[in-house]
Amino acid sequence: MAYVAVKGGQEAIKEAEKLLHYYRIKGGSLPLEIQQIKDQFRLAVDKVMGEGSLYDPDLAALALKQAEGDSIEASFMMRAFRSTLPRNHHSILVDTENMQVIRRISATFKNIPGGQFLGPTTDYSKRMLQFDLTEESEADIQAFLTECLPDADLVNQTEIPTFPRVIEMLRSQGLVENRKINNAHTIQKEDITRRSIQLPETRPVRLQSMARGETGTMMALAYSTARGYGSVHPTLGELRVGYVPVYIRHPIFDQEKIYIGKVMLTEIEVIAKLRAGRKETEKKEEAKYTIGYGLCFGQNELKAMSMATLDRAMEVDEPSAPAEDEEFVLYHIDGIEASGFVSHWKLPHYVTFQAGLSRLRSIQERRADDDE
Structure with missing residues (x-):
């Protein structure tokens, strides 16, 4: 694949990151504490630890907070952090x-x-909203x-x-x-x-x-x-x-x-x-x-x-x-690998698309000439 480097957009990227942070806190609610996420979103924390391949409830809760609840993005951050850690020991086979x-x-x-x-x-409960939790x-x-x-x-x-x-x-x-x-x-x-x-x-x-x-x-x-x-x-x-x-x-x-x-x-x-x-x-x-x-x-x-x-x-x-x-x-x-590949479709593909566009126009022009 061929891609075009985006030049001159560094400032725009920084502003996009600031806007992302703004959208997370703009509602005016109190900030979520890591302990709250660990206690009350425990199944989401467990899911992120598993898919992120790192057992650390605190970091998983932090990743969920940073990712605004997006479990794939949170797992991605956990996996990325895991790759920076040294491996000092192998555990004995767990019984x-x-x-x-x-x-x-x-x-x-x-x-x-x-x-x-x-x-x-x-498993044995009715899946009905508990409005008293509001x-x-x-x-x-x-x-x-x-x-x-x-x-x-x-x-x-x-x-x-x-x-x-x-x-x-x-x-x-x-x-x-x-x-x-x-x-x-x-x-x-x-x-x-x-x-x-x-x-x-x-x-x-x-x-x-x-x-x-x-x-x-x-x-x-x-x-x-x-x-x-x-x-x-x-x-x-x-x-x-x-x-x-x-x-x-x-x-x-x-x-x-x-x-x-x-x-x-x-x-x-x-x-x-x-x-x-x-x-x-x-x-x-x-x-x-x-x-x-x-x-x-x-x-x-x-x-x-x-x-x-x-x-x-x-x-x-x-x-x-x-x-x-x-x-x-x-x-x-692997959700991390899959999300990375699917997300890359959002990156600039200007060269490849322009090449395909030029080819399509050329084909149409030749067919028009043949018809004439």
């Missing part, structure tokens, strides 16, 4: 088996070890908290529960395939932030790409598989939302580990169709259910569910739909 669960459900079994744990969700005050908030949590000290001392995995019950009975990735060195070696995608890709790379993919795009692709543009219609084996501890190796004593904090994750395993009609060498193996896996920062269940569905969809031998084609999926789910 989600001991996740401190705040939400945990299964659609495969009603009675699961530990029971269903609904947690914070709108007049919500601090007194209303305090009254609700007092009613909901009469003994805050007891709540703070209560240990968040952990539960065994539902899928492990089926795996122990030989009913589902084993697709675990237990080698931390392999995962670190397949780091998509350090190398470009090389098709066909390994499963760790596909999972990494989807973990920071754009939620809406992944949801659309996963939805397409259930509508006939693919062959995967999954059943939710288990959905978990909760906190997991993160450790790094001691810089001197390699056998020791150092706790550096905890992060909230959404983890999903789906059960898909029986293994059948796959590679010829596998047809004689014992019949088992196949599974798909999804994991992302924060509470973003749509993304994790879509990720697990696409993880399974891309396992087919001969792709027959977009969601089964790893090249199509991996090159189109």
